[in-house]
Amino acid sequence: MTQSITIRRPDDWHLHLRDGAMLAGIAPETARHFARAIIMPNLVPPVVTGSDAAAYRERILAAIPEGADFTPLMTLYLTEDTDADDLAAAHTSGLIKAVKLYPAGATTNSHSGVTNFDKVRPVLEKMAEIGCPLCVHGEVTDPAVDIFDREAVFIDRVLDPIRKATPDLRVIMEHITTKNGADYVREGGDNIGATITTHHLIINRNHILVGGIKPHYYCLPVAKREEHRLALRQAATSGDASFFLGTDSAPHADAAKESACGCAGCFTATNTMSLLAHVFEEDGALDKLEAFASLNGPKFYGLPANESTLTLTKTDAPVDFPNKIETGAGPVTVFDPGFPVFWTAD
């Protein structure tokens, strides 16, 4: 008997679509399965104003294949110079759904981010007042802090103080990678949620470093010890409404990954839904996949779940995903889970 499961169409609550030839090459990979995605604003230069977001949205819509039902949900990149009134106008009009906080220097294209968190306090207060959520890249950049501890330290030094000072601010801790992050969000009440990526459910730090360095598994926050991966699996498959899918699919051309100073980011848009079916089946939690991928995110953002559906079907033979997506900006390697996957998505 063929095993299949039909869920409401999923959304991706953390996605990098880039721009130009890369955008054109990879946008169809997301639009195939996902109805909506929160579009990260870390372009060069970043998406800082409402008018930047409106223009970027048009470029995205132009890159979506004809007939695809996909809506980009735009965000602004928070800087120390962000204009609270421009932000509020962009949120009130419905143009943006969230604002993204990058600690300066924490990740790809984050140099325009925030160094002094006190400087953005008035903007955060405005966001709390108008109900605009803050998406957070949760890592400190203090060189004295070990890279594997940067998420846990961020919670204590930055995130918790911000939330105590502005308790009405709704916060999404993006791409959590630790048990500390999962526990903090689970116990944090209704105003905090977290996205979890597909790859952090699959790899731990050994996958990056054992048997030769694997640049395509390098992303930020970097994958941690196995106990943390297991804590993320538990959170994602629990059905807890605080946790939802944000793939953080982050394409870089292979030449930029396979380099002496390789870029951070895993590209999973192509096979994410099949991989999630595998992961949730392995944990005996296929009945929780819809909550994680299609229900909890819209609920947190105050949006309706999608009416259309996606069907995941178990196959007899492993699915043959492309190794690379060819784009005008060069080939992009698709995330390899390291095991055969027997699920298709349509």
Ligand SMILES: NC(=O)N[C@@H](CC(=O)O)C(=O)O
């Ligand atoms: N996750 C990553 O490793 N990279 C992202 C940036 C980010 O989400 O931190 C990117 O834009 O490439």
Ligand SMILES: [Zn+2]
């Ligand atoms: Zn990030």
Ligand SMILES: [Zn+2]
């Ligand atoms: Zn990201």
